[in-house]
Amino acid sequence: IGIIEFMLDAQDDDGPGFLTLFQHTSWHLTSFDPYTADFGHSTATLNVHGFESDFSISGQTDPPIPHMMVFAFSDSIETEFPHFTLTQEDGSYHVAVESSGSYFIGMDDGLDIYENLYVNPPFQFVDVYDHVSGIDFEIMEYNTMVYGHVTNPEGDGIHDAEVYFNYHDDYENVHIESDAWTDENGYYELWLQSGYEYEVHVWAYGYNDH
Numbered sequence: 001i002g003i004i005e006f007m008l009d010a011q012d013d014d015g016p017g018f019l020t021l022f023q024h025t026s027w028h029l030t031s032f033d034p035y036t037a038d039f040g041h042s043t044a045t046l047n048v049h050g051f052e053s054d055f056s057i058s059g060q061t062d063p064p065i066p067h068m069m070v071f072a073f074s075d076s077i078e079t080e081f082p083h084f085t086l087t088q089e090d091g092s093y094h095v096a097v098e099s100s101g102s103y104f105i106g107m108d109d110g111l112d113i114y115e116n117l118y119v120n121p122p123f124q125f126v127d128v129y130d131h132v133s134g135i136d137f138e139i140m141e142y143n144t145m146v147y148g149h150v151t152n153p154e155g156d157g158i159h160d161a162e163v164y165f166n167y168h169d170d171y172e173n174v175h176i177e178s179d180a181w182t183d184e185n186g187y188y189e190l191w192l193q194s195g196y197e198y199e200v201h202v203w204a205y206g207y208n209d210h
Helices: 016-021
Strands: 025-029 044-048 055-062 069-074 083-085 090-096 103-109 117-121 124-127 137-141 144-149 162-169 174-180 185-191 198-201
Touching: 016 044, 055 103, 055 124, 069 090, 083 090, 090 103, 103 117, 117 174, 162 185, 174 185
Parallel strands: 055 137
Antiparallel strands: 025 044, 055 090, 069 083, 069 103, 103 124, 117 137, 144 185, 162 174, 162 198
């Protein structure tokens, strides 16, 4: 029993400091024993607020989906990190940005909470001159499971290969992307939307791309 104090540095990629980048979020921290798979009985809460700014982007998911990751990049200002937040329980989000200009804002299931949801389209371009609202995202549901194996010329499974499916139609405004990594036997499975012809790429260390 006691107090543990430590610094949270957003530049520490291997530590919990990365959590401080997510505006308007709360995180619950506890200990974990990897040998027994038991969690600790005490929990600390980290509340992260946004920063004061005259510029922001906000919107909603349709239908309302909480905990989707939102990130905004400026196309003219070089920053080490994008501006992050998560959607609230009602699917709304609000992310402050540091200055006016054109921003590239995206949304996805960055925490891997939902197995078969995707955002269409996943990115939008927004001109920000004050507080911009109504930048909404449509959430779709995959309805088809795709699975298979990635093998070498000898037929042996390749571990940790990335399999990437994508379909883009700017005219119909349909953009679908899904990826997965193979297990130790070269097996993968992922969710997709049926009714489209996909472009497929596979990457694996030590092999040519396909």
